[in-house]
Amino acid sequence: MTEFLLSVHVLVAIVTVGSITVAASMFPRVALRACGGGEREDGAPAGGTGTAVVLHRVCAGYAVAGVVVPVFGVATGAQLGVLTDAWLIVSMVLTTLAAALLGLAVLPGQRRLLALAEGAASATEARPVASRLAMLTGVFNLLWAVVVVLMIVRPGSTTGV
Template sequence: MTKLLLSVHVLVAILTVGSITVAASMFPRHALRALAGERPEGRPEGIGTAVLLHRICCGYALAGVAVPVFGIATGAQLGVLTDAWLIVSLVLTTLAAALLGLAVLPGQRRLLALAEDAAGEEEARPVAARLTMLTGVFNVLWAVVVVLMIVRPGSTTSA
């Protein structure tokens, strides 16, 4: 059962977090490109790509709830729920989820609203820069979690 739980945990993490990481990283550039584009039908050219990237982030964020669920189930099976590396990983995962839900996704919505309202690029550029920074922090948090999951400091099975 442990191998099944671990396999599902890793697969869901790769599919959800990987997709969010890529889509969120690409979003600011495509939103700014849409702002700079022509508006043939009152809608910025290229806004569809930014909207799609935002939908990917939102959808996979909901599915990503399964990552810690299966991670905790795996940790319980292995008897490592009180190990420091797992507790730190859970705290970092919570921080990453909060950052995504409270800053990255709202920042994407704000940038989309600016693009839809035909706001000036100079107004959107600082929003995009902040969003890029927040997305980078989100990505680094997940990178640290991945390293902790692999190295497992203090674990008897650590590499």
């Protein structure tokens, strides 16, 4: 049973959190371009908000699906008897912080930047919002990177490095 719980935990984490980190990292630049703040990779003028909308939907949709990650993580931890280990407690705190950052800052920031792009705001108006959003997304990604390291190394465990 432990193998099943751990497999679901890891697979869902890869699919959901991986998708969110990539889409959220791409979003500020794409949305800023939609505000006229740059050119596409092929040198053509920036287009509409279609890609930014899709990236936001990926982030929001996978955020909901990502609830499965801690559910199966706690179930796996209970099965292994490690729920009181410091590395797991720190991982759960960081996961909670990452989820709060995503739900309370990143997703609302994406909606704010989309509204600016759809309202034909200039790149000058949108740039501070995009910069803040990029920074928040970087913090979100960093929190997940630390959680991944903790899950692999598991300080104090007999299988940790």
